[in-house]
Amino acid sequence: MIETLIFQGLTGLSQGMFLWLISSGLTLVFGILGVLNFAQGSFYMLGAFVGYSVLKFTGNFWLATLFAPVIVGIFAFFLERFLLKPAYKLDESYQLLLTFGFALVLENLAKLIWGSGYIASPRVPGLNGFVMLFNRPFPTYYIFIIAMGFLTVAVLWYFLKFTWPGRILRAASTNQEMAAALGVNVSMLYSLVFGLGAILSALGGILATPITVTSSGVGDTIIIKAFLVIVIGGLGSLKGAFVASLIVGLIESYGVIFMPFFEMAMIYIIVIFILLFKPSGLFPENV
Amino acid sequence: MKAVFDPFESFEKFLVIVIILGYFVAGFFAHKFLSFILIKAMVLSIFAMGYSILFARTGYLSFGHAAFFAVSAYSAGLFVLHIKNSMLLALVVALLFTLVVSAIIGFLSLLRSKIYFAMLTLAFGMGIYTIIWEWESLTGGDDGLIGINRSSLFGSISLVPINHYYFFALVLLILTAISIYFIVYSPLGLILNGIKENETRMRYAGFSPKIYSFLAFVISGLFAGVAGYIDVFLENSASPVMAHWSESALPIFAVLLGGIESFSGPMVGALLLTLLITFLQTVSSEWKLWYGLIFIVVILGLRGGIVGFVKSKLKGRGGEQ
């Protein structure tokens, strides 16, 4: 029994890492730009599809993992510059609507380019084996995902805390005018952050392809879970996003053994509970 | 925006009456396909007019109203399939279910700020979608419900022929327009506008804005229910897609296209949008892509909507005289 619990726990952690990659993007973009980006799930989906194409073209998963996020990031950079920027002077609702429109277009664009079927990458060479944990084989790839998740946390944390651009970002999240006064090109900063958010999500998308089948509708599923993560963790807090991602990942994975078919319902129940009794989320306030 | 003392009130009323008269006249001449399309337009009009009570008045943006549309469609369908083949009772049951579901989702989604509201309505709405999808024994899952046939009203008025059903839908459209008119041009409409403009000040004026937002949410949910009810008997089937978030874009799009700040906007927008979608569907298999792109263009470029555009032209001319 205890082995099963640990085994499911690790599975849950790896699922939580995918949620973290998308909800960290959501949090960064909201924290700096003040825009809740509905298309964050679409970037995840694009990461998977673009990566899949790169993989088919080069035959190398690592090249796909490198290029897919970069390509999606550049795309998002220009999307922000040309289509989102004009909306900053508008009401918050219109910004929301616009990203909602992006999601609508991107999902159907993906259908047009890649068809409406499913894709799945082959197992990754070198990571397709198993590690023995408590006498049970645990897929190496899951360990890799967990490690990647922690790696992105560490890199983001280091970047925000100790590097000059990171400090500018934190300054901009609390006080835009101050950042502008420091001579920061706020407009460029916004585009870069939007791109960075997309990179994180797209990374999640491509990393998921060897273990799950992906369709153009995957953006919906993942963005909804990410929203639930944000409601649990509190909007604007990276720490909250991380902890809540792991919580949701674990609930899903334990839910499968304790309440099969109802794991999603479990997440909703927790969300309702938090809404009623801890209305500001687990980690309110700032990054 | 100026609800109670709008100088264009009579222009708005005139526009709505003209459209309704148009539907009425068309009902005598339209062949089967056109009738179908026009009923679709009426369905969307009702959906959008109700939705505007929430979105255009209070400023709360819901991405989950497709779920209420679907809840109504499914409960009406299940009622006539399994319990009693009565369209009138089905309407009552459908609205009752919609009321309960929208009250629960509205209450939970309004517990936090506007930005959370958008996320929560999407999440809860898609929760309904998942339930419909997964609960196969009841809802038919992926396949949906089929064979939901029209019957007659009060035992004598048959709604089976589409041109009969057309006028039934038109009656519901007229009732909706009257209800919405009374809400928009009443103190309640002004209060909802006040919430959109300055929620904090509303508190300092003594109001509990959340109660009124909740009221607006449930009202808009109920009209989504009316729309879903008409639709399910038009299509003779219900499918999970009805509850999908992308369907929630329809009333938003209609409201924006017609003009968010006007009473007649949703009706104008719904008619145009239905015709636009029909056109796109016939010329391109990728119509949803075009639809999305036009959606983005409208948000960025045409914020007063078509009615707003016409009004500003009229206003300009009035100034010159």
Added chain:
Amino acid sequence: MNSKEPILKVDKLFKSFGDLKAVNGVNLEIYEGGIVSIIGPNGAGKSTLVNILTGFLFPDSGHIYFYGERIERKSIQYRVRKGLNRSFQINSLFNGMTVKENILLGLLYWELPLGRLLTNRLPKALEEKVLEIIESVNMTDKMNIEVDKLSHGEQRLIEITLSIVKPPKLLFLDEPTSGLSPDERNMIMDKIRSIAETGTTVVLIEHNMDVVFSLAKRIVVLNRGSVIADGEPSSIRGNEEVKKIYLGEDLTVA
């Protein structure tokens, strides 16, 4: 010591934003009647204090008693219904709506029976009351103009009027004369006097010393989130500590 109970009692109020202690252990008692002024240099915590007292912010710790009832965790509207209201430093009106609609929105909660929420025509008494209030601020000819198209002074007048359409027992006015011309300032000062005369206790947050010394009977000085002086205008004028923080500003002019 006044033998009467204070209508508002503030007990060890604290509020921080990150490292900044905006309100740092404020104790304060407000008694019925007259005009009390809260002054202090920029960043002294005046606005934060008003925001906490009127429910816009919740304190980190401390208590607020209004007529003996603890209200520090109560909502804005709860306090408003009990007779505690405010005006805003930056006008906070219903933009895009007319003067008439603004005043009407201010009155609806108090004057409209719930059963008439959906009536197409307003009750006659309410309609008359709206016109009467508009008349009282001399804006009858402008009542169908959208408030954002009015002059700054006129908007401020509407701002204050909105907070008193239902006369509160205690009214906080947050910098009511800031950004106004001398003429407009005089008009607003007259308005404040007349509000106090009708029995509303006024707490005036103000940085213009002319205004403060010509209106207030009692002055509370706030610095770095704490009360450093509290007393009659003459004693405040002579207070060494107050002089120090207002270094360079001449308190004797008024």
